[in-house]
Amino acid sequence: MLTMATHPQTPPAMTGAESPIGSLRAPSVPTASVAATFSPLYRQIKALITQSLDQGEWKPGELIPSEMELALRYKVSQGTVRKAIDELAAENLVVRRQGRGTFVATHHEPRAHFRFLRLVPDDGDPKYPESRFLECKRMRAPSEIARLLDLKAGDAVIVVRRLLLFESVATVLDEIWLNGSLFKGLTAERLADYRGPMYGLFETEFGVRMIEATEKLRAVPADPTTAELLGVPENAPLLSVDRVSFTYGSRPVEVRRGLYVTTRYHYENELG
DSSP, rough: EEEEEOOOOOOOOOTOOOOOOOSSSSSSSOEEEEEHHHSOHHHHHHHHHHHHHTTTTTTTTOBBBOHHHHHHHHTHHHHHHHHHHHHHHTTEEEEEEEEEEEEEOOTTSSTTTTTTTOOOESSOOOOOEEOOOOOOOOEEHHHHHHHTTTTTTOEEEEEEEEEEEEEEEEEEEEEEEETEEEEETOOHHHHHHHHHHHHHHHHHHHOOOOOEEEEEEEEEOOOOOHHHHHHOOOOEEEEEEEEEEEEEGEEEEEEEEEEOSSSSSSEHHHHH
């Protein structure tokens, strides 16, 4: 079993009587001596910018203040801000555009479409698939799903089942579990009417941005129902990808199990 994680680094927790950066109400930073005790100053600036992103001060796709403006805001050097932005860009939270500035990353950008969908054809360029939704219902969370979503057993969740078709061929069967309190109003009709990536819908309509995920991969045989939906023989080998997706603050908001047909595709991930 292979486990992959795409979590950005989290600044070390503060100890003693001091409050952690995430609880600060104003965009101020500790004195140099205190900052040196807990974490590098640029990491604290990174945490404050991330906090503003989490709180929706700058929306996905919007331009954030310049490095100079942020340096004045936080009373630090422009170089410190630049180092914080460098890490945020490396973690796909912001996007630098030459001559235009730095923007909040969004799932609607073409470059983001394949960040969480790692299935690549053996020949040719990746193509974004068509979604065919089979089910969308609200129910009480089973204990394991509740644990993964940091909920109580019996809390409301939404279950979505869909097929992904590449060039009109069913290739992936997804079962997706979502925190019900965050996705009120999500229906099969709303999913079917939406044109674009599912994470784009979550970002635009529900204010939930997926920024990181962990995945576990294993080989499994196709059960009769899955075999029929994917058009493969019963017990044919499939790639099972179990994912937990997180929003800001490493808060889990989605559990997904995808079953992949890999006769003409492979799962590709970049390490390092």
